[in-house]
Amino acid sequence: MSLTLPPAPAGAIRYAELESLRGIAALLVVLFHIPAWNSQLHELAIIRNGALMVQLFFVLSGFVIYTAYGQKLNDLNAVLKFQFLRLGRLYPVHLFMLGAFTLMEFAKYPLAQLGYNLGDPFAFNTWHAFFQQLLLWQCIGPDNSGFTFNGPAWSISVEFYTYLIFALVVWLAPRGKLWLSAVLAVGAMAAMVFGWLHGYINLIWCIAGFFLGCLVSALVQARRFTLPAITPWLAFAALLAFLQFNHQVRNDVAIFPLSALLILGIVCGQPGAFQRILRWRPLQWLGELSYAIYMIHAFILDFFLRGLFFGLNDRVSDVDNLPHLDMAEALLVYAAFIGITLLAAQGLHRYIENPWRERSRRFAQGRALGLTWLALLALFGIVQFLNR
Template sequence: MHAAATGERFEVLDSWRGVCAVMVVVYHFIFIVNTPFMQNEFIFNSYLFVDFFFVLSGFVVCHAYRDRIGDRRQFAGFLLRRVGRLWPLHLAILFAMMLGVMAINVAGHHPERLLIDARSGNYSLQALLLNAVLLNSMGLYGSAWNGPAWSIGAEFYTYLLFALVVLVARRKLLLVSSALAAAAAAIIVVFAPAYMNSTADFGYIRCIAGFFTGVGAYHLHAALRGRPLPFATLLELASLALATAFIVAAGRGPDKAHALSVLAPLAFAVPILVFAREGGLASRLMRLAPLQALGRWSFSIYLIHMPVLVLAVSYGLWAYGDVAGVNLRHQVVIDGVGKQLYDIGAAGAGIVLALVVALVVALAALSFRLIEVPWRDRFARLARAQEKPASLLPSTRTTPRYGAPVPVRIKRR
């Protein structure tokens, strides 16, 4: 049976995607503003929530497309849909961030870290081009511009790999996916210096590990579909406890990730499999309207939050300190690693964090309506046209060759 024909929507998993996106916002905030959260190992290791996105992406994409990519037309249609899902919003946010950083540079008074350069630094023209074409996770440049967007580039090229595997080896999809996930994890263990905190260097390999683990998880879900899930609430709580314990044990922040962090895709596959059944009390909670909204806006939340943190929080605090004649940025040593953070007190940090989350969510709701949905629909229409069989396409008239008889209409009396 067609995978998407089952009617499954995975609304609960979408809500979890929104919650994880907000956790990523909090994670990046604590590396700009000094907060007590820096001592919380769960938040300190929240970079791992990106792996949740990868596993969930593999799960839902396999559900929707493993039986829908059978020829070159369907292959092209799938890629058009993926481009429409990722690229327009990524490009819009990148362009907005470019304008913001350019305005700061034109003003001529800013911290050195916001300087635009041709080939080096966080805001180079070379990095801008690589980010625009989604080549920001291939080891060609370090993290730059909208740093978290490395995962968007990684996902796009992983989608391409998935489509090729389905087109060539659909009957062996589970076997090939398992091999790809295992090989990617092995490469990260052997070669990646930061293990699962790999971003612009081994980010593509990290995405392959998570995405194809999600493909394997979906096969297990499909095999168990229709069977009752006993003790659903207990299993939901246990899967969350397992994921939480793993995040805490996976290292001491991004600078001291353990090799254990490479198991993140497997750790997240468990709650994804459990919550995909939507059978317990926790699932009912995740169906609440505000959480469902966060799920819808999660992609926008993820892409928008770093420009807000850079342009509003980091530059804003620097500008305030510059005008007031005080230095708010100090070195904070965390487990022997120095971090340059703004210190505005625990209460001030809490207030700013709440304002940031509210602003990011509001902007995400707006961009979802104005950018995500319209462009997704445009590319979906292009994909549907591309996927039509040749026999259903309108025939084209051919021009007679030179010397061929030309039909003449004779008016009968």
């Protein structure tokens, strides 16, 4: 997820419906992470399997990135600019949230003196994990710290390096890029089914979805066809049916073709009610905030967990240390949590995400990209060496 669809460059095609789709998917990821405050809500299939929406994000990302850049990465300078823009899209929000979670670790020291034991500082969120997070390396390889600090950031780790693979494929193999995309997508899905390269499963998920999204984009660009208006409804129904089952990694591979079919149905389906619903302004707003929602919700949830623990400690289960709420209470808590998350995401989007994205765009127009990347790579190497 990731939730990182870039805004379309000037002159590029923009699919407003996909913006709403990622917003809805982001909200499902948020609901998935809510603990079992109420078992009836927690066990709803669409919530229980909400984590699979991250794979939908990967397909969406591949579709949009290929649509915008599939014909443009023709030289090294274009590749450097593309990758820097991706860094500018992902990193400022990630760094801000990493700082917030790090401050929470430091806060455990004085809080313990006041009688609030929130765990040992930097025990799970170790300094080794901090530096992996700092380099967006936290989910690459078997020795990773992908779910430390801001856990949802695992997906932007693998997505950033998948962007690099994409840029190299388009630049170095312009005539064979679709064949290579097909090999990468099918090969990654096969790796999921047969359990190959298990230590790299998070990166494999991203490669599978992203390059399948690239193929869908190429199909849309190559053939101007229109599908029946019922197509997105059928694709959506198939996706919902799939979410009704309990899942294992080897079965989760089906989420990729189902996501691809849904995107194809939305983009190429004859305009109808499905597309009109996705153009509804509140859903568009949700899509605009999707990356911020995705990146901040775990931080907000942590406060909620602590608040409920201390505020309702007479009803905390000895089994899982969570308050158990009846339906009315749970709906109220869900609404409060989601509302606060949306407000916080709006602030993160307005004051961190958008301004720094604009700064990265302006910087990318300069002539110092090559030197900038050399400096960043040198810093990367030094931090990796010291973090061994």
